[in-house]
Amino acid sequence: MGFVESQAGAAAVVDRHGRLVAANAAFLTTFALASPSGAALSDLFASTDDEARFQTIARTGRNRPGGKTIVSVALPDSDRPTALLVGHQTNLSGYRPEAPLLGAVLIQPQWTQELGTLLSDAFHLTAAEIETLELFMDCGSVQGIAERRGRSVRTVRTQLSRVFAQIGVSGQTELALFLAALSQLQPADRDLSPTAPVARHGSPDAITHRVVSTAAGPLEVLEYGAPDGRPVLLLQSTHPPQMTAPLRHHLRAVGLRMIAPLKPGSGRSVQLGSDAGPDVLAPLYRDVMVAVGVERAVIAWQASGGLYALSFAKRWPGMTQAVALLDTGVPFASKRELLRLPSGIRRTMLPARYFPDMLFLPHRLVADTFAQSAKGEAKVVDYFFEGSPEDQALTRTDRAFYDITRDIIAHSFEDTDRLVRDVSRWASDWRADLSDVAAQGRVRFIHGAGNTMFDIAKIEQALAAGMPHADLVTLAGGQLAAYQSPDQVAKAIAALW
Numbered sequence: 001m002g003f004v005e006s007q008a009g010a011a012a013v014v015d016r017h018g019r020l021v022a023a024n025a026a027f028l029t030t031f032a033l034a035s036p037s038g039a040a041l042s043d044l045f046a047s048t049d050d051e052a053r054f055q056t057i058a059r060t061g062r063n064r065p066g067g068k069t070i071v072s073v074a075l076p077d078s079d080r081p082t083a084l085l086v087g088h089q090t091n092l093s094g095y096r097p098e099a100p101l102l103g104a105v106l107i108q109p110q111w112t113q114e115l116g117t118l119l120s121d122a123f124h125l126t127a128a129e130i131e132t133l134e135l136f137m138d139c140g141s142v143q144g145i146a147e148r149r150g151r152s153v154r155t156v157r158t159q160l161s162r163v164f165a166q167i168g169v170s171g172q173t174e175l176a177l178f179l180a181a182l183s184q185l186q187p188a189d190r191d192l193s194p195t196a197p198v199a200r201h202g203s204p205d206a207i208t209h210r211v212v213s214t215a216a217g218p219l220e221v222l223e224y225g226a227p228d229g230r231p232v233l234l235l236q237s238t239h240p241p242q243m244t245a246p247l248r249h250h251l252r253a254v255g256l257r258m259i260a261p262l263k264p265g266s267g268r269s270v271q272l273g274s275d276a277g278p279d280v281l282a283p284l285y286r287d288v289m290v291a292v293g294v295e296r297a298v299i300a301w302q303a304s305g306g307l308y309a310l311s312f313a314k315r316w317p318g319m320t321q322a323v324a325l326l327d328t329g330v331p332f333a334s335k336r337e338l339l340r341l342p343s344g345i346r347r348t349m350l351p352a353r354y355f356p357d358m359l360f361l362p363h364r365l366v367a368d369t370f371a372q373s374a375k376g377e378a379k380v381v382d383y384f385f386e387g388s389p390e391d392q393a394l395t396r397t398d399r400a401f402y403d404i405t406r407d408i409i410a411h412s413f414e415d416t417d418r419l420v421r422d423v424s425r426w427a428s429d430w431r432a433d434l435s436d437v438a439a440q441g442r443v444r445f446i447h448g449a450g451n452t453m454f455d456i457a458k459i460e461q462a463l464a465a466g467m468p469h470a471d472l473v474t475l476a477g478g479q480l481a482a483y484q485s486p487d488q489v490a491k492a493i494a495a496l497w
Contacts (some may be wrong), residue, residue: 003103003459010106014086016058018042021101038461041084041104046072054086058102070107079370083107085372094311102195105372111137123166127348132159136172137179143357179229207242209267212379214289217270221288222260224248229257230497231297231323233289235281235308237263237422239301240411244404245481250490261288265415278311285312286338289319298496304426310433322496326482326489329447329454330462331431337458338427342387345453345486352420352427359420367413381405388452390478435467443470446492494497 002010004024009029012023020036033039045051050071070083084104106414111134119132135145146156160172169175175230207224222241225232225248232251234241241260242248251258264281265274272280285308289297298321299309306328313320332338338350351358370380384405394401412419437443444461459472471490475481482489 009166010039012036012104014041014102016100018054018058018104021306027077027104027106030075032072041073041086043070043112044073044084056086056087058100071343073106073368087371107373109483117423119167123163125163125166129159129163129166130150132156132161133179136160136175142172147487150409207248210292211268212288214270214287214291216264216272216280216284218290219264219269219284220262220267221292222262223292224260225251225256225258227257229255230494231257231259231289231294232493233285233297233299233312234258234260234292235285235299235300235305235312236260236411236420237301237305237308238303238408239305240407244486247483247486249487251493252487254490254494256490256494259288259292259294261285263418266411274415274421277421278308281308282312282315284494286316286319295319296321296399298322298324298493300326300493301328303328307422307425307430307433310430310437313437314433317437317440320441320468322444324446324493324496325446326446326480327448328426328444328445329451330348330459331429332427333429333431342452345387348423349427352424356420359423363416363420367416370409370413377406380409384409385479388478391480392479394484401480401483404480407451434462438470439469441469443467444492444496445470445472446475446482446489447472448475448477448479450476450478451481453479 003013004022004027010024010027012027013021015021018041020033023036023039023384027033028035031039031044038307041054042051045054050073053069053071054178064128067089069083080392083106085107086102086104090356094436106362110164116134118407119133120127125133131149132145135148139145139148141187142153142156142160144182145151146153149156160175164175167175175300203282207222207302209220211220224242229252234243241262243251249257261284262269264270264276289295296319299312301324302310303326306323306325307324307454309325313323332349332353335350335353338346338353341349348359366380366383369376371377381391381395381402385395391401392407395405396402428444445463447454448460449455449456456472456474463472473488475485475488
């Protein structure tokens with residue numbers, strides 16, 4: 001089967017009862033199997049808890065393709081903790097909701113200095129405890145750790161007990177699964193600098209959460225920035241609504257109160273169909289403003305989310321101080337403009353404009369690749385900026401920008417069908433909405449000069465052609481420019497009040 005052969009490591013396909021349907025040579029060799037025939041995952045699980053985890057994903061995933069779990073497995077003649085990432089795959093031939101097949105990919109995590117630093121910082125572990133964890137990942141037994149460290153078994157058990165308590169796991173099996181899962185989140189083969197600072201609980205950049213009632217059901221709303229500041233309604237579609245810690249810091253510094261509803265189906269927000277677009281959601285965002293006591297706000301924001309801002313402003317101009325479009329660009333006026341895009345972007349935007357239904361399957365497949373492993377994640381992050389060399393170089397050399405891009409992709413892939421519909425709306429001709437909003441109020445484009453998806457010259461041409469109440473703030477950089485210059489973004493929005 002194509003799925004197992006396309007995997008770089010050991011992989012198999014199983015049915016919902018755990019019976020092997022297909023396996024590649026690496027999987028058969030790893031588990032000393034002559035063939036998949038007659039073999040079952042139940043013969044490989046390390047414990048009954050692992051069997052239960054598998055049964056849970058097999059049952060609940062039937063109506064939730066994309067669900068995954070990690071189970072611990074026993075390798076022949078090995079004490080090293082090993083795990084399988086098991087989950088429903090939309091790209092398996094013969095997939096039927098009533099009898100789903102599941103993919104199983106072997107995870108053999110490797111210790112890195114970055115992983116050790118992350119664990120130390122997150123859980124306040126000592127150097128000795130970190131060393132114990134590293135040896136645990138390598139040999140998987142208390143006796144083995146004691147021999148390697150020249151310590152007593154009692155000392156190692158005491159250290160592991162403290163590690164269990166600090167991390168919040170109940171034993172060695174859970175610890176092995178935790179480390180296996182965590183190692184999958186580490187970027188693959190990259191020379192990355194330290195991450196950007198993260199807002200701590202109670203810090204000036206902290207985020208508060210609330211759930212408000214709307215006509216369609218509850219929406220979870222994030223608030224950050226200056227609590228008593230000038231309000232900005234942030235309508236993110238494909239980007240995380242919490243932005244980044246540096247942006248939150250600068251938005252607060254210029255006195256802005258950010259109100260950011262989560263998209264439908266995200267967090268504690270009501271699930272709506274992916275076809276519920278800007279026109280459907282605009283009234284719900286009005287309900288949010290009423291619920292948080294805001295009569296008028298700057299309506300923003302980013303990428304395809306700009307269409308949601310325009311829809312709101314067109315419908316409720318009295319509640320709209322101004323519209324800020326961050327890297328939304330202007331509509332493509334013709335097929336010729338789409339054909340002139342860089343190849344990587346053109347492959348998405350051209351069918352999004354004329355054949356949107358073609359995009360559902362490839363986006364689901366890319367989402368599976370992204371979730372499959374650290375290698376798959378890195379591949380998708382790199383592909384994300386194909387045709388945008390400046391942004392691609394940032395993600396390859398700077399950990400902060402890799403993480404930002406990864407978070408954008410992860411947020412988008414929470415609902416791939418909604419992502420496809422939003423991209424299709426973005427690729428459509430929405431000049432009428434832009435013209436109507438610009439005619440009745442102020443519109444500010446905030447745009448990276450090196451953005452290859454939406455050429456800044458096209459925005460300048462649109463402004464010159466007749467949008468007297470619109471202007472442009474240019475940032476150095478490409479599609480990641482907002483994250484490179486968070487202070488300028490904050491000032492550009494604040495100036496709209």
